[in-house]
Amino acid sequence: MEQSYFEVLRPGINSTFQDKGRFGVQYMGLAPGGAMDYQSFLLSNVLLNNDKNSGALEFAYQGPLLKLVKGKTKIAITGNVFFKIYSPKGEITGEPYRTYDLNEGDQLDILATKASVYGYLSIEGGFKLDKFCGSVSSQPRAFIGPNDGKKIELKDKILIFKNSTTKENKIIRNIKFEEKKIFSVLPGPQFHYFSTASKKQFFSTPYLITKQTDRMGMRVIGKSLENLVNSNIPSEGIIKGAIQVPGDGNPIILLSDHPTTGGYPKVGSIISSDYDDLIQQNANREIYFQLVTLEAAEQQFTLYMEKVKKRIANIEIV
Amino acid sequence: MIKKITNISDQGIICDFGEEVNKDINKKVISLFNYLKEKSNNDEIKGIYNIIPSYNKLVIHFDLEKNNSHKIKEIISSIDLEKLTTSQSGKAWNIPVCYDDEFALDLENLTKSLKLSKEEIIKTHLETEFYVYMIGFMPGHPYMGDLDKKLFTSRLQSPRVQVPIGSVAIAEKFCIIYPYLSPGGWNIIGRTSVKLFDTKNLTNPCLFSPGDTIKFKKVNKSELK
Numbered sequence: 001m002e003q004s005y006f007e008v009l010r011p012g013i014n015s016t017f018q019d020k021g022r023f024g025v026q027y028m029g030l031a032p033g034g035a036m037d038y039q040s041f042l043l044s045n046v047l048l049n050n051d052k053n054s055g056a057l058e059f060a061y062q063g064p065l066l067k068l069v070k071g072k073t074k075i076a077i078t079g080n081v082f083f084k085i086y087s088p089k090g091e092i093t094g095e096p097y098r099t100y101d102l103n104e105g106d107q108l109d110i111l112a113t114k115a116s117v118y119g120y121l122s123i124e125g126g127f128k129l130d131k132f133c134g135s136v137s138s139q140p141r142a143f144i145g146p147n148d149g150k151k152i153e154l155k156d157k158i159l160i161f162k163n164s165t166t167k168e169n170k171i172i173r174n175i176k177f178e179e180k181k182i183f184s185v186l187p188g189p190q191f192h193y194f195s196t197a198s199k200k201q202f203f204s205t206p207y208l209i210t211k212q213t214d215r216m217g218m219r220v221i222g223k224s225l226e227n228l229v230n231s232n233i234p235s236e237g238i239i240k241g242a243i244q245v246p247g248d249g250n251p252i253i254l255l256s257d258h259p260t261t262g263g264y265p266k267v268g269s270i271i272s273s274d275y276d277d278l279i280q281q282n283a284n285r286e287i288y289f290q291l292v293t294l295e296a297a298e299q300q301f302t303l304y305m306e307k308v309k310k311r312i313a314n315i316e317i318v
Numbered sequence: 319m320i321k322k323i324t325n326i327s328d329q330g331i332i333c334d335f336g337e338e339v340n341k342d343i344n345k346k347v348i349s350l351f352n353y354l355k356e357k358s359n360n361d362e363i364k365g366i367y368n369i370i371p372s373y374n375k376l377v378i379h380f381d382l383e384k385n386n387s388h389k390i391k392e393i394i395s396s397i398d399l400e401k402l403t404t405s406q407s408g409k410a411w412n413i414p415v416c417y418d419d420e421f422a423l424d425l426e427n428l429t430k431s432l433k434l435s436k437e438e439i440i441k442t443h444l445e446t447e448f449y450v451y452m453i454g455f456m457p458g459h460p461y462m463g464d465l466d467k468k469l470f471t472s473r474l475q476s477p478r479v480q481v482p483i484g485s486v487a488i489a490e491k492f493c494i495i496y497p498y499l500s501p502g503g504w505n506i507i508g509r510t511s512v513k514l515f516d517t518k519n520l521t522n523p524c525l526f527s528p529g530d531t532i533k534f535k536k537v538n539k540s541e542l543k
Binding site: 023024141261305 | 334370
C-alpha cells in the first residue's frame with residue numbers, strides 16, 4: 001500500500017510533535033518536554049481510540065494548513081481552536097473535541113487558538129514518528145525529536161501510520177473554556193530567601209504575562225521579589241511549574257522545555273492541576289498567585305483527574 | 319547526610335544534603351540517585367518521572383496518580399545512606415582540548431585578572447583531575463570540579479549571546495563544556511571536538527556520568543575533529 005501523508009502548506013508559528021514527555025533521562029540534561037496542555041493532548045488521542053501517549057501535533061496561536069495528499073484519515077482537534085476543513089463538498093468550520101473524516105485531497109486549516117495558546121491535532125492510529133528515549137517530543141534547541149527536533153516546515157511530509165477504518169465520529173460536548181485568573185502555588189525550596197513583605201505582595205497583587213513566554217518559560221512582571229539571602233545557588237534539579245527569581249526580582253515560571261537544572265532561587269511552584277490552565281494564558285493577561293497547602297494541592301489534583309475521567313466517560317457518537 | 323526532605327511541588331520533593339559543595343557530599347547524592355533509580359526501574363517505587371542529582375541535592379519528580387510525597391519521603395528516610403555503596407567508581411576520560419587564541423576567547427583577559435601567564439593557566443588546567451559533579455542545564459552538559467585555587471574566577475559581567483559548541487570554560491571552582499550553541503557567561507579557555515550528547519546513540523546518548531573523572535589533553539587545532 002502506498003504511504004499516506006499530509007503535506008504542510010503552512011507550518012504555523014510553533015508546531016511540534018509532542019507526547020506526554022521523555023522520562024527517566026533528566027539526569028543526562030534532557031528535559032521531559034511533552035505536551036504543554038496534557039489534558040487537551042490526552043483527549044485528542046482518546047477521542048480516536050489511540051494509545052493514550054500517541055504523538056500529537058501541538059501548535060501555538062496560528063496552527064498549520066495541511067493537505068491530505070494520500071490516504072484517508074480521521075482527525076481530532078482539541079483546545080479552544082478555530083479551524084476549517086476544505087473538501088470537494090465545500091468548506092466547513094470544525095468544532096474542537098469532535099472527530100472528522102478527511103479524504104484524499106482534503107485540506108485542514110488550523111487558523112487560530114481562541115483566547116488561549118496551545119491546541120492539538122491527533123489522527124486515528126497516530127502519526128508515523130521516530131522515538132528517542134521513549135518519546136517523540138521535540139526539543140528544537142537540542143535537535144531532539146522527529147526530523148532532528150525541527151518545528152514542522154513548509155512542504156514537510158507528515159506520514160500517517162495507517163488509514164482510518166472506523167465509520168462513526170465521536171464528540172465530547174459541553175467543554176467550557178473559562179478564563180482562569182488565580183493560580184495556586186506551593187512554597188519552593190528557597191521560599192525563605194525572600195522578604196515577608198515582598199512575598200505578601202507576590203500573593204496579593206497582579207502579575208502581567210509578558211511576550212517573553214515560550215515552551216521553556218513564562219516571564220511575568222509585577223511587584224519584584226526581594227531576595228534577602230543570595231540570588232545565586234548551586235544548580236539544582238528543576239520540575240516544570242517552578243517559579244525562579246533571578247537577581248532582578250522578576251519571576252520566571254519554568255515550563256515543559258525548562259533547563260534540567262538551574263542556579264536561581266525558587267520562591268514556589270505552580271500546583272500540577274493548574275498547569276494546563278496556566279500555559280493557555282495569553283501574553284498581556286493579568287494573573288494572581290495564591291499560596292496553598294500540600295493537602296489542598298493534592299486534593300485539587302484528584303479533582304483534576306476526576307474531571308478528565310468524566311470527560312472521557314462522556315464521549316459519545318455524533 | 320540528608321539534612322532535610324521537603325516538597326518542592328505536589329509531584330516533587332528535594333533531598334537537601336546541606337549547603338557545602340564537595341566530592342564527598344556529591345558521592346552520597348549519586349549513591350542515593352543510583353539506589354532510587356534501580357528501585358524505580360524494578361518498579362519497586364512506582365510512578366517516578368525523573369530523579370535529578372546535582373552538587374548537593376537530589377530532586378525526585380513523580381506521578382501523583384501513582385505515588386505521593388508521603389510514601390516517597392518514608393522510603394528515603396528508611397534508607398541507611400552509610401550502607402549504600404559509594405564505591406561505584408566512574409569512568410576515567412581523556413579529553414582533547416585546543417587552547418589556541420581563536421578558541422580561548424577569555425584566556426587573555428584571565429591572564430590579567432588571575433595574574434598568571436597563559437602557559438601557567440593552561441598547565442594548571444591540564445594538571446587537574448576533574449570530577450563530574452552533575453550533568454545538567456542542557457543535554458550532556460557536565461559540571462566538573464575542582465579547579466586549582468589559582469584559577470578561581472567569577473563569571474563574565476555580561477554573558478555571551480552565543481557560545482561556540484565545544485567551548486571549555488571556567489568559573490568559581492568549576493569547569494564546563496558547552497555541548498550546544500547557547501548563551502553563556504563562563505570564561506572560555508579552549509575548545510574540544512568531543513561530542514557530549516549523541517542522539518544517534520540510542521542506548522547511551524550521554525558521554526559522561528556523574529562520578530566520572532576527566533583529564534584534559536592539549537592538542538593542536540588540526541587534531542580537533
